[in-house]
Amino acid sequence: MSRILHRLGYATAAHPWRTICAWIALVVIAFGLAGAFGGTTRDDYDVPDARAQVGVDQLRAHVPDGGGATAQVVVHDREGDPLAGADLDALVERLAALDHVSVVSPPRLSADGDTALVSLAYDAPVTEPDLVGAKGYDPLEQAIEPLREAGIQAELGGELPGGAESQMTGTGELAGIIAALVLLVVAFGSVVAAGLPLAIALTGLGVGTAGVTLLAATMDVSTAAPTVATMVGLGVGIDYALLLVNRHVEFLRQGLDKREAAARAMATAGRSVVFASLTVLISLMGLKLGGLAVYATFGYATAIAVVSVLAAALTLVPALCGLAGGRLLPRKVRKGAAARVAKTPLTARWARRVTRRPVAFGLAALVFLLFLAAPVLGMRTWPQDGSSASPDTSQRKAYDLIADEYGAGANGPFTFVVETGTADAAAVAAQVAATDGVEVVGTPFTSPDGELAIFDMEPTYGPSDERTSELLSDLRAEMPEGVEITGTTPIFADISGMLSERLWLVVGFVVSVSVLLLAMMFRSVVVPIKAAAMNLLSIAASYGVLVAIFQWGWGGSVLGIDHAVAVSSWIPILNFAILFGLSMDYEVFLLSRIREDWLRTGDATGSVERGLAATGRVISSAAAIMVVVFLGFSTEADTVVKQLGLGMAIAIVLDATVVRMVLVPSTMTLLGRWNWWIPAWLDRLLPAIRAEVDETDAIWAELDTTDARADDDKVGV
Known part of the structure; x- marks a missing residue:
C-alpha cells in the first residue's frame, strides 16, 4: 500500500490539473446521474418487530384507509370566549376537502367552550410523498388561516405536522463550516492551507450527496439520513485532509520539494487515513443491527459520504498541495523569519508532565469521566413528540393547549x-x-x-x-x-424498548470488530482493549451530560429547551456507532506514531512523549473543527438533531482532551512494554497491517523519486 500511495501522491502533485479536472468531471457525472436516476428520501416507520405494528396491520387490512397518518387541529379563543359553531363547521369542511384526508372528527369542545380539538385521519401513511414536508403541512396551514385572520388561535399538532416542522433549516451546517474555516486559518497560519481541507471535504461530500440520492432510487432512505451523512462526512473529510496537509507541510519544512513532500505524506499519513476510515465504516455497518430500517439507511448513506471524502482526500490533497507549493507555509516561514530555535511543542511538554506522574493524572481523568457518566444510570429514552418540540413551533403550542384543556393524555x-x-x-x-x-x-x-x-x-x-x-x-x-x-404512543414505547435491547448487540459487534482491526494494526492485545474501553468511557460521559442537560433540564434553555425532556430513543445507538468510529480515527493517528517511535527506539515512555508531540496539534485542531461542525447542528430547531450534534461534540471534546491528552499517555506509561504484548500464537494468526510508515523507514530506499517520475503517467490520474 505504501508504494501505491507514494506514487499516487507524487503523480497527483506533479499533475494537479489532471486530478482537478478528473474530480470536476466526476462531480458533474455524479450529479447528472443523480438527477437522471436518483430517488427521493422517504421514511419507513413500520416496525415489524413491534407489537403495536400488529394492530396497525390489522387496521390496514380491515378498515378502508385505516392505519394512515394522523393530525390534530386545535382552535382556541385567547379571550376565553366560546367559539362560534359556524367557524368550526367551516373549518371541518375545509379540512375534509384536503387531499388524502379520509376522516375528520366532529369538533371536541373543552369544558369552557373556548377550545376545540379536531382530529384528522389520512388514507396514506405519513411517509407518502404527497404528505411529506410542506406538501402535507401547507394545506393544513391554509385550512386554518381564516381562523388566524379572524384573531383566533389555531395550531397544528400530531403526527403529520410534527414531521414537517422538524425539517432541517441548514443554518447549523453553514455556521459549522464558517467556524471550521476560522479554526483552520488559526491552525495553519495560512489562508491557502486552511482552505484546502474544507474545499476537499466539501467536494467529496458533494459526490457523496449524489451517491445518497442514487441510493434512494434503490431503497427507502430516511429523510434524516442525509443530515447524519453530511454531519459525519464534513467532519471526517476535514480531519483526513487536515492530517494529510499537516504532514505535507512538515515535509516542506524539512526542505523536500512539493512533489516528494506530497508523496511521503501519502505514504505515511495516507495509510493512517485509510485504516482510520475503515474503523468508521465498521462502526457504521453496526447500525444495521439496530433492528430498524432507518438505522440501516443511516449507515449506508453515511458510509457513502465517508468513502467519497476519503477518495477526495487521497487524491485532491496531494494535487492541491502540489499546486499551492510554498504558499502552504506561513508567510513568516516563507520569508525566512522562522529561523529561530524551535520551542518544544506544548503537547510534548504536557506529555512529559503526565508521564512523570501517570498515576495521579490517570486517576484524575478516570474519576472525572466517571463523574460525567454517572447520570447515564438514570437515562430514560423516548422518541421525539410534541412535548419536546421547540416552544415557538405550532406543534408544541398545540400540545400545550391540548394538555391544558383536555389533559396530557389527549396528545397520545x-x-x-x-x-x-x-x-x-x-x-x-x-x-x-x-x-x-x-x-x-x-x-x-x-x-x-x-x-x-x-x-x-x-x-x-x-x-x-x-x-x-x-x-x-x-x-x-x-x-x-x-x-x-x-397508536403512535404504543409504537413509540415499543421502539424505545427495542432500541434499548439492541444497543448491546450493536456495541458488541462494533467493539469486537474494531478491537480485532486494531490488533492487526498494532500487534498488541492491550492497546486495542484499552482503546475500546476509553472510547466507551468517553461516549458514556457524553450520554451523562445529555441526561443532565435534557432530562434534568440543567442549562437546556441555552439550546432553546424550556423544560426537561427525555433523551431521544434514536440517540444512544446512533451516537455510539458514529462516535466510536470517530474516536478510533484519533486513536489510529496517535498510536501509529507512538508505535513507530517505539519500534525504532525501544523507549516506552519517550515514544509516548514524541508520538503525542508529533500528532497532538493536528489531533487537537481536527477535534476542534469537528466539535464546531457538530455544535452547528445543535442550533437546529429539532430536538433530536440538537441532542445528536451536542452529544457528539461533547464526546469529541472529552476524547481529544481527557482521553488523548491524559488517559492515553498516563496508562501507556504505566503499562510500559506491556502495551505491545501479544501472544505468539495470535501474532502468527493475525494478518499484519501497518497503520503508518515512518519517514525514516527502509521503505524509502525502495520508493525513490526516479521510480515515481518514471511511473507517474501510469497511475492514470
Whole structure:
C-alpha cells in the first residue's frame, strides 16, 4: 500500500490539473446521474418487530384507509370566549376537502367552550410523498388561516405536522463550516492551507450527496439520513485532509520539494487515513443491527459520504498541495523569519508532565469521566413528540393547549383493536375504563367487514411520561386474546424498548470488530482493549451530560429547551456507532506514531512523549473543527438533531482532551512494554497491517523519486 500511495501522491502533485479536472468531471457525472436516476428520501416507520405494528396491520387490512397518518387541529379563543359553531363547521369542511384526508372528527369542545380539538385521519401513511414536508403541512396551514385572520388561535399538532416542522433549516451546517474555516486559518497560519481541507471535504461530500440520492432510487432512505451523512462526512473529510496537509507541510519544512513532500505524506499519513476510515465504516455497518430500517439507511448513506471524502482526500490533497507549493507555509516561514530555535511543542511538554506522574493524572481523568457518566444510570429514552418540540413551533403550542384543556393524555391516545370473533369489545372497553391511569374511553365501532371493533383510550399522563409506558405494559398483560393496542404512543414505547435491547448487540459487534482491526494494526492485545474501553468511557460521559442537560433540564434553555425532556430513543445507538468510529480515527493517528517511535527506539515512555508531540496539534485542531461542525447542528430547531450534534461534540471534546491528552499517555506509561504484548500464537494468526510508515523507514530506499517520475503517467490520474 505504501508504494501505491507514494506514487499516487507524487503523480497527483506533479499533475494537479489532471486530478482537478478528473474530480470536476466526476462531480458533474455524479450529479447528472443523480438527477437522471436518483430517488427521493422517504421514511419507513413500520416496525415489524413491534407489537403495536400488529394492530396497525390489522387496521390496514380491515378498515378502508385505516392505519394512515394522523393530525390534530386545535382552535382556541385567547379571550376565553366560546367559539362560534359556524367557524368550526367551516373549518371541518375545509379540512375534509384536503387531499388524502379520509376522516375528520366532529369538533371536541373543552369544558369552557373556548377550545376545540379536531382530529384528522389520512388514507396514506405519513411517509407518502404527497404528505411529506410542506406538501402535507401547507394545506393544513391554509385550512386554518381564516381562523388566524379572524384573531383566533389555531395550531397544528400530531403526527403529520410534527414531521414537517422538524425539517432541517441548514443554518447549523453553514455556521459549522464558517467556524471550521476560522479554526483552520488559526491552525495553519495560512489562508491557502486552511482552505484546502474544507474545499476537499466539501467536494467529496458533494459526490457523496449524489451517491445518497442514487441510493434512494434503490431503497427507502430516511429523510434524516442525509443530515447524519453530511454531519459525519464534513467532519471526517476535514480531519483526513487536515492530517494529510499537516504532514505535507512538515515535509516542506524539512526542505523536500512539493512533489516528494506530497508523496511521503501519502505514504505515511495516507495509510493512517485509510485504516482510520475503515474503523468508521465498521462502526457504521453496526447500525444495521439496530433492528430498524432507518438505522440501516443511516449507515449506508453515511458510509457513502465517508468513502467519497476519503477518495477526495487521497487524491485532491496531494494535487492541491502540489499546486499551492510554498504558499502552504506561513508567510513568516516563507520569508525566512522562522529561523529561530524551535520551542518544544506544548503537547510534548504536557506529555512529559503526565508521564512523570501517570498515576495521579490517570486517576484524575478516570474519576472525572466517571463523574460525567454517572447520570447515564438514570437515562430514560423516548422518541421525539410534541412535548419536546421547540416552544415557538405550532406543534408544541398545540400540545400545550391540548394538555391544558383536555389533559396530557389527549396528545397520545391508544387505539384498541379487538377481533370480534375472539373478544367482546364492550367488555374490553369496560375493563379498560376501570383501570387506574385511564382518563377517557371512546365508544367501540365495528369495521365494515365486521372483523374488528375499534375504540380509542386517553391515558391520564402524556406520551413521554414513564407512567404511560407502564400503563401500556399493564394493559397488554391484562387484555384477553384477540386484543391489540396500537397508536403512535404504543409504537413509540415499543421502539424505545427495542432500541434499548439492541444497543448491546450493536456495541458488541462494533467493539469486537474494531478491537480485532486494531490488533492487526498494532500487534498488541492491550492497546486495542484499552482503546475500546476509553472510547466507551468517553461516549458514556457524553450520554451523562445529555441526561443532565435534557432530562434534568440543567442549562437546556441555552439550546432553546424550556423544560426537561427525555433523551431521544434514536440517540444512544446512533451516537455510539458514529462516535466510536470517530474516536478510533484519533486513536489510529496517535498510536501509529507512538508505535513507530517505539519500534525504532525501544523507549516506552519517550515514544509516548514524541508520538503525542508529533500528532497532538493536528489531533487537537481536527477535534476542534469537528466539535464546531457538530455544535452547528445543535442550533437546529429539532430536538433530536440538537441532542445528536451536542452529544457528539461533547464526546469529541472529552476524547481529544481527557482521553488523548491524559488517559492515553498516563496508562501507556504505566503499562510500559506491556502495551505491545501479544501472544505468539495470535501474532502468527493475525494478518499484519501497518497503520503508518515512518519517514525514516527502509521503505524509502525502495520508493525513490526516479521510480515515481518514471511511473507517474501510469497511475492514470
